[in-house]
Every structure is written in C-alpha cells, then in structure tokens.
Amino acid sequence: MNALKLAIIGEVGAGKTQLVSTLSEIQPFETEAESSIDIGKQYTTVGIDYGRIQIDNETVLGMFGVPGQERYSFLWDFVNESLWGLVMLVKCDKEPNYENFNKLLTYFKPKENNTACIVGITHSENAPEYELEDLKASLQTILTSHGVSAPVINTDPRDYNSAKTILQTINAINRFS
C-alpha cells in the first residue's frame, strides 16, 4: 500500500479539524478537549487530527491536522517527512499572527524540501475586502522572503468543492515541480 501524507497546519480556529473532516472518507480521528480559555468555541484540538482518502486499491492519502502554535512543535516532527503537500490555514483576523506563520515556514522549509505548499485563508466570507487584500499581500510577502511561490486562496473548510480545490492545486504543483 502506497501512503502519501498531507499536513494541514494552522492556528486555533483556522479550520484544520473541519478541513480534515470535509475531505476524509473515514470518520476522522480527532483529539479534542474542552478549552480552558475563551477561543470562540467550546472544544479545541490538543493532538493531531487524522483523516484518509483512498485513492485506489494501492494508494491512500493520509491527512494530518496539526496545531500551528510553537508549543506543539514536537507534533510537527511527526508529519514533516516526505510530505505530498503542506496546507497552511490562516484565519482572517484583525491581528494575524505573522510571527507564527514565518516560524512555520522556517520549520517546514517547503522550498528546500520541494514540498508543494498552499495557503488557505479561512473565515473570509464576511471580512471587508481591504482586510482580506491586506492579509493576502502580507502573507505573500512572507512567502516570497522564504523563496516560496505558493497560491494564497480563500478557503471554506466546510465546503467540499472549496476543499477539493486545495487537493487539485497541490496535485498540480507536485506534477509540474
């Protein structure tokens, strides 16, 4: 059985668990606990979310939703090897955590490792256009500083077609790189 890995990384509330759940053919294995602080939701992921897509009889794609905060960097080690793709989810917010985004790029080194990379902006449905454009421009600036040419797209992890576009793009990047 050939198994490929897709890592989905992002801050709390970015939509990692949801994205894994939307794409996975199996009931995702989610590691959640009740949040002790106000993060806008009751439960939060405290480990790795795992989901799977059976490509054919011989091939599966394993999806790993991993927290993006630095204190969970020991979890990053589990997934950062021979990745088929890296999805970085960023929540559209007034004060995005660019420092953390930069650290993730420094750790995962998509350019050096030749990992197909895509950045998905979530919670963008009701965001003012200028806020969204500022965010995209800022993320592109940081990506460029790491030598990474990656698409930055609006993503709704709840929507299957939106989630499928992420897979289509990663697939295309892998084919032509």
Place this chain on the structure above:
Amino acid sequence: MKHKLILYISKALPSMSLPELTLQLSQICRQSRKKNLEQHITGLICFSKGYFLQVIEGEEKNVDSLYLKILNDNRHSDIETIFNVGISQRLFQTWDMKLLTSASLKQEPIFISFVNQVQSQISKVSLNHQKLLEIFHIEENANAIQSFDGKTLKLTSWPDHSAIQSLPYGIELSAALVHSSYQYSELITLEEFGTKHNVDRVLNALQKTNLLTTIKPEKDTSKRRNPLKMNLFYNKMKKLLLSN
C-alpha cells in the same frame, strides 16, 4: 482646488524582522485609512525586497502636509521622491491606502493605467530612480504579449485563483508556468492542458493578470520532471477529484 500626486520609494529598517515589518505595514494601512479619510487622501503602499513604495494623492496642502510627516517618520530611511506632480483628477479614487504586493501591483488595472500615463516621465527619471522602480517591476514601455506563437512563457507568480479556478486546466497550467518556462507549442503538444483552444483561453486569462511574461528559451528542458513517477499518482488523484 489644486491636487497633486507623490510617489516615493524608501528603505525599510534592516533591524526589523519580516513578520514585524508585515504586521507594521498592515497597521500603518489601517491607521492611515482612518486619517486619510478625514484629509481625503487616496493611494497605495507596497513592499518588496526591503523597500517601500507609496503613492499619495489629494489636495495639494493635505498631500504636502502628509508627505512632511512621512519624510520625518523614523520607520524608514533613504526616501527618494520619484514623482511629485500636479494632477487634474485622482488616479486612485477608490483606494484609501490599498496594500499590495509587487506581484499584485502588476495585475491592478488602476495601477497599470497610472504607469501608462506617466510613461514619458518614467523615461526621464535618473538611473538610480529607474533601478528603484524596477524593484516594483515598473519599467518603461512594458509590452503586452500580442500573440503566443513562437513564445516561451512563464508566470512571475501565482495568479489570483478567481482568475483561473473556473477554467478547465487553469490551475494545472498556472502550476506549470509558475515553476518553469514553456514554449507555447509545448503547452499544446503536451496534451495535459486540453485543446489548443483551451490553452489559449487560459493564457488569455493569465495575460490579463499581467503576470505572464516571455523569456529566453531554456536550453534543456528534458530533465525538468520525472514523467513516469509523477504521472502515476497525479493521474490517480486527478481521476478521483473529477469523479467526486
């Protein structure tokens, strides 16, 4: 009432990390939008390779007053005034300080129109100022590709997905051209991007983004990719995505 436009380029402070700089840039935009609304100043700000480019336009006294503050702002240095010109009407009417990357700057019709209008002035700027403008891909007489025949094509960066997503093979062709240059004839004969009609359709859409350029052909493209290995999983995933 007299209106004017100032375009300047300055250096970012080397002591700031990129995330600090990025956060500061988005904060500057938010703060300046509020203030500029009161003074009715419009324009844009862009950052690339350690340099800021800003355009401000509005009533002469308001623009001069703001520019004085910008000149004394210690968040940047080596400020070079590229254009300081009177204008009969605003060029960036709806942009109350828009933040752009240098790649997206090239795609914006409003900015392209501005560059076309100041073409004669771009040709007269000093060599030093020309070099600064080139950081932001602002050059004299940038020619659009009229026909693709015989051309070797490449994308300078990923286009906005909204420009390509709905086009068959739009994402695939963009991925190919972001990574490598391709001769137009190769894009057709590869048969990976549909028919010639479809390739032309996608290329025309990419051309409108101003990210599609012509370059000198690569000498040897045979080692570009491993067709056998990559095609195996690529085709399986492609088939699965099409079926769902």
